[in-house]
Amino acid sequence: MGHPRPLVIDPTGRDIHGEAARIRERGPVTLVELPDGVRAWAVSSPALLRRLLTDPRVSKDPRRHWPRWIDGEIAPEWPLFTWVAVRNMFTAYGGEHKRLRALVSKAFTARRTAALRPRVEEIAAALLDRVGEAGRHGRVVDLREEFCYPLPIQVISELLGLPEEQGPELRAVVDGVFHTSATPEEVTDTYARFYAALGELVALKRRSPGDDLTSALIAARDEGDTRLSEQELLDTLVLMISAGHETTVNLIDNAIHLLLTHPDQLAHVRSGRVRWEDVVEEALRLEAPVASLPLRYAVEDLEMSAFGGPEGLVIRQGEAVLAAYAAAGRHPETYGEDADRFDVTRADKEHLAFGHGAHFCLGAPLGRLEARIALRAVFDRFPGLRLAVDASALEPIDSFISNGHRSLPVHLS
Template sequence: MGDPQPLVIDATGRDIHGEAARIRARGPVTLVELPGGVEAWAVSSPDLLKRLLTDPRVSKDPRQHWPKWINGEISPEWPLFTWVAVQNMFTAYGGDHKRLRTLVSKAFTARRTAALQPRIEEITESLLDRVEEAGRSGQPVDLREQFCYPLPIQVISELFGLPEEQGAELRAVVDGIFHTSATPEEVTDIYTRFYAAMGELVALKRKSPGDDLTSALIAARDDEDDTRLSEQELLDTLVLMVSAGHETTVNLIDNAIHLLLTHPDQLAQVRSGRAGWDDVIEEALRVEAPVASLPLRYAVEDLAVAEFGGPEGVVIGKGEAILAAYAAAGRHLETYGADADRFDVTRANKEHLAFGYGVHHCLGAPLGRLEARIALPALFERLPGLRLAAEQGESEPVDSFISNGHRTLPVRSA
């Protein structure tokens, strides 16, 4: 296993891939220290991750299986508090997870996702009009701010029936949840504001229901049977769907654009027809996982890692936390070869874990892919001369070890 001391995770996420390489170098599973001195086992082997993520002896419910939570050692000021405190399918285990996911799946159907395509195309074209207009000034345009961010946020807002006037507040609180180096005061403030916003939304939709997911979830909450959502589960499901529903897609679109602009040879492969946009999307998801590391899971009992194909002698103890290291797994040398760090749209093996695996596989993955499949070709067709305004490597990462994207994406279109 190498160094017995935990590798201290940089809460600001300034060097996600350098840190991922250090995690991999310590073996397929290694101890890390999260913000607040909380220790967890980071798993970077894709095969080992798959086995652990599908084993019933690995839980996502801290209330049942994490002694630190049960004993009151995790306070609301902890930067990752919201990630473990919510009561929804993200933190549910066993029968509870099946119940919650079934209820949400009834509202968030494949048909509803597919029906969004014309509206996503319309929003995309409208945003590109603005980007094109802004580019005429000769000044750089921040594509993350003007395109990558507003597309998913508008889609998710319309999908859940969020009032336009809540847009700025929604963005602020979602950014706050992914801000993993936040101060205790900031954490408490964001937590309070997010629940206030979701409470207002539920009250509005109870009074005036519509053809939106919030109204559908309220209907599931108000059904008089044993499977219904509790009021807390309803609010926490909205927190999950609204936050995860756009942050990951923002990063997917942002990273794909940045990769293509910094790898013109790969963009040429797409333009020549030797690779398709789905190839771009899947390779971007592999090499730049939108969620770099996802907290947390917990061992229901002692787990000998060798049983899952890992190294002999390593045991994840009962109640110990597990961190899915997706960014590290996406560039795993044994899985993808010596060029695992390279963005290659013609790569044969683009399989990845960017949307999770097993029963907790991201329910919104089809929507995220659909948005990227519409946004990317539309952007590069409309603005064929698109190029980065900053030199390669100058785009700073977002302040998070969970969220993997850029703070800004300055471009010129002519």
């Protein structure tokens, strides 16, 4: 089968779900064009995506399996450069992935995550005190800025031992990493600033180690037998900081927005018919915090029919694959004709928002915990919470990867 004309992805992410629908319409696997003409196969069928994400013939390592990277065709100015260039478990394959993941997985055990509950509740309560002050006398509050954002960033900052004064700079550079329509100058500036900030953090923790994940990773680098390189150390911190808050910010933002625009669904929770867990899972399914995740690569020719996909379609060795999570989360093949509807009572809320297989998000239990605590806290504290603008006026983040709102203006009562 010849290559069809690719669907050009809008790098600004202005209409993530409209674009996801167009991806689905073209079949379970379709060719798309990313910024700068880079082509990839977008996979939107949940069943097919699961099979591909668990197959060892699909890699995340561009240095071994993406000819365009190996041949030097991908420039540092490419808006997705950081997503591909980092050397950490996100872009590792096989034994390398296991080695790098093992270093971090100790920090995200079920027991450790559960132990964070009281601290997350404390942070949420303190933030909502500030929100209450800001919203006095009917003033509009940007809930994304004042609550959805600072909650996960404070949690991950404490886990990593980040000094408070580094917060604003790290936030700015993480926003830059997700900004998929950035100019070449913005891309290279973000890259340089990120590594400068992390270099400062590592130097500080080498001088004054603490009981935190950064110090533990430095110890593994300097004293352990894991062969963790300095670049892997820095890039593991890049991953922890980026993945550790952006996705959870979007999850909390989207869930609050969905409940405020679907009062009948909020009533289900308030009556006790469903749990906050149900809200979180349905929000993850309907509004995947990461809409599309770059990139994976075929280690050898992959006949899609062998994965339950279309006959005659082959992803050739070295071609790139894009996991289309937003498209998969609303796929009628799995969720029926009402897949676009927010329904907290839906029986099947299983989703791929945190990935699948060897690269399943290590921080998923923590993200879920933060979201449950945040939602319960904000709706208990402000039962009259309502949007301050028409829902159609809310603007999406400038990204086709990150799925959330630029702001979430509300009245508290």
